[in-house]
Amino acid sequence: QKEVEQDPGPLSVPEGAIVSLNCTYSNSAFQYFMWYRQYSRKGPELLMYTYSSGNKEDGRFTAQVDKSSKYISLFIRDSQPSDSATYLCAMSDGQAGTALIFGKGTTLSVSS
Amino acid sequence: DTGVSQDPRHKITKRGQNVTFRCDPISEHNRLYWYRQTLGQGPEFLTYFQNEAQLEKSRLLSDRFSAERPKGSFSTLEIQRTEQGDSAMYLCASSLARRASEVNEKLFFGSGTQLSVL
Numbered sequence: 001q002k003e004v005e006q007d008p009g010p011l012s013v014p015e016g017a018i019v020s021l022n023c024t025y026s027n028s029a030f031q032y033f034m035w036y037r038q039y040s041r042k043g044p045e046l047l048m049y050t051y052s053s054g055n056k057e058d059g060r061f062t063a064q065v066d067k068s069s070k071y072i073s074l075f076i077r078d079s080q081p082s083d084s085a086t087y088l089c090a091m092s093d094g095q096a097g098t099a100l101i102f103g104k105g106t107t108l109s110v111s112s
Numbered sequence: 113d114t115g116v117s118q119d120p121r122h123k124i125t126k127r128g129q130n131v132t133f134r135c136d137p138i139s140e141h142n143r144l145y146w147y148r149q150t151l152g153q154g155p156e157f158l159t160y161f162q163n164e165a166q167l168e169k170s171r172l173l174s175d176r177f178s179a180e181r182p183k184g185s186f187s188t189l190e191i192q193r194t195e196q197g198d199s200a201m202y203l204c205a206s207s208l209a210r211r212a213s214e215v216n217e218k219l220f221f222g223s224g225t226q227l228s229v230l
Contacts, residue, residue, distance in 0.1 A: 008152065036221075043116070043203050043221030044155065088154050099145070099170065100219065102154030 003027050006089055006103030015112045019076040023089035023103045026070065030091040030101075033065050035074045038086045038105065047087075048074065079110045114138060116222035118204050124228045125194055132190045133225045137206030144187050145219060146179055147203040148172065155203055161187060162209070194229045201226050 006023045013019055021035075032051055036044035048063040050056045056063045062075040072091075076083055086105040092098050117136040125131050137144050142163050147155035158177070159169045163184035173179075176194075181187040191198055205219040 004154075006154075034218075041223070041226075043205075043223045046218060046220070049218055090154070099157030099160065099168070100155075102156070104152065104154050 135204030
């Protein structure tokens with residue numbers, strides 16, 4: 001079992017839909033949880049950054065962390081065609097300089 | 113543009129050749145990371161620098177790989193005797209840690225160097 005599991009999709013939704021993206025993990029030491037967006041032939045771009053359990057909202061994006069279930073989610077409200085990209089979850093145990101562990105990424109396509 | 117810059121964007125080489133990639137981090141960032149990403153996978157950590165010191169290396173980083181960050185500024189990643197399995201996107205990221213012990217995992221990535229080994 002990999003440390004971080006993420007359904008690769010692809011996921012196709014119509015414009016305006018609510019999108020739910022998820023990752024599960026096995027390492028209970030993970031404390032920092034991130035979501036990155038990656039457009040084709042580009043590097044990942046940080047979208048959301050959360051520490052420990054709870055919710056964080058930023059515009060149309062909401063990140064949720066449930067450490068008891070080792071499960072994190074990213075919700076996108078009112079999805080737009082410009083949201084079409086690969087979404088990568090990433091996490092770390094918070095030791096200085098420790099590498100981020102990434103999921104495989106979920107490819108999202110939003111049609112107009 | 114003040115983001116992370118990587119050069120070249122694309123590199124095609126023959127098996128057995130040496131290649132070198134360059135990364136220029138965001139100017140005030142003191143940490144610099146190299147990751148590798150293959151098609152359909154998330155980035156995998158290779159190595160990381162705090163200023164000029166290379167502090168951590170992944171098991172993925174074989175003896176054919178070497179990275180440097182002279183004077184804590186730009187970094188280079190060299191692959192010697194390339195193999196077809198080295199074909200991947202090589203990503204550089206940087207971050208700012210105000211103290212050596214600070215945990216700061218907000219990484220800012222460059223657009224990567226796509227390596228194809230024929």
